Amino acid sequence: MRLLVTRPEEDAAALASVLAARGHEVVMSPVMSIRFLDEAEFPQRVWQALLVTSANGARALARRREAAALKNLPVLAIGPATAQAMADAGFRRIEAAGGDVETLAALACLRLSPDGGPLLHAAGSVVAGDLKAALTAQGFEIERAVLYEAVASDALPGAAHRALAENRADGILLYSPRTARIFVSLARAAGLEAALAGITAYCLSPAVADALENTAFLTVKIAEQPEQAALLALLDG
Structure with missing residues (x-):
């Protein structure tokens, strides 16, 4: 799958390596900087x-x-x-x-x-x-x-914008309610909310999923436990 990774760069590199090892294509899409x-x-x-x-x-x-x-x-x-x-x-x-x-x-x-x-x-x-x-x-x-x-980004990262605009994203990994809210807000500001209907949101916890209320993701999946291993397990389902 082609997956949007929204974590800050400090956290995303190791995750990207894990996803690549599982055969996924990663689109680095940080919506916050530390x-x-x-x-x-x-x-x-x-x-x-x-x-x-x-x-x-x-x-x-x-x-x-x-x-x-x-x-x-x-x-x-x-x-x-x-x-x-x-x-x-x-x-x-x-x-x-x-x-x-x-x-x-x-x-x-x-x-x-x-x-x-x-x-x-x-x-x-x-x-x-x-x-x-x-x-x-x-x-x-x-x-x-x-x-x-x-610090929240003021615009959707270019790689994420292109992936959504060209319908080339399969899913997005969301680790916190704040990240979820920022991403959706930036997608709306870019006129790309409709593109979310074609991708799955993989959420670390129910609180993250709750932050996606009133959005049109194809599917929202929630990890059984609020930890990365459980979140990654969703990708195998």
Whole structure:
């Protein structure tokens, strides 16, 4: 299949290789770019553990000189890809949740104690789900360090525009509700919404699929679990 990959370039290269190995043709179609906030304030406290909700959060944390003093702390990552990014950054005590905020909060409640000290959440300027509210309700103190922002594109990438305009796309991979909303908005602005009726949207979670409400995709398929392996399994169906 010819598949549109909407992830930022930082995340798309490895995915493109996996798709190519499965025999798919990849159309790189990022609708957001990552800007690291290297000068942002970094909270200084005695942390019980680190919570990381994206691979870009891991990369942003790794860029900070403050990270060197944190590498022996327990790390709870939202999923396997984020856990790998933390390992690549030199962190050692890492455990992955099931791919969403709910399973990350549950893992934190299982592994950590509200009395053990505050938690540091390395995150972007926009977050999916309310991790802080979920853990505060369980008695934890959690502080969010905004270390990067994902900036929406102002136009559909040229490769995606051509693929849709020429009816040469079979599907699109969507990893977040925000990505889904941005892509649909850009397709509409380009006058290409009708072209979506010919392709399948492969969604990482029900929340991503919900963001496609009132769009005319040929089919919307949802991964059984909010993780890349489950999303890729949809392509074999």
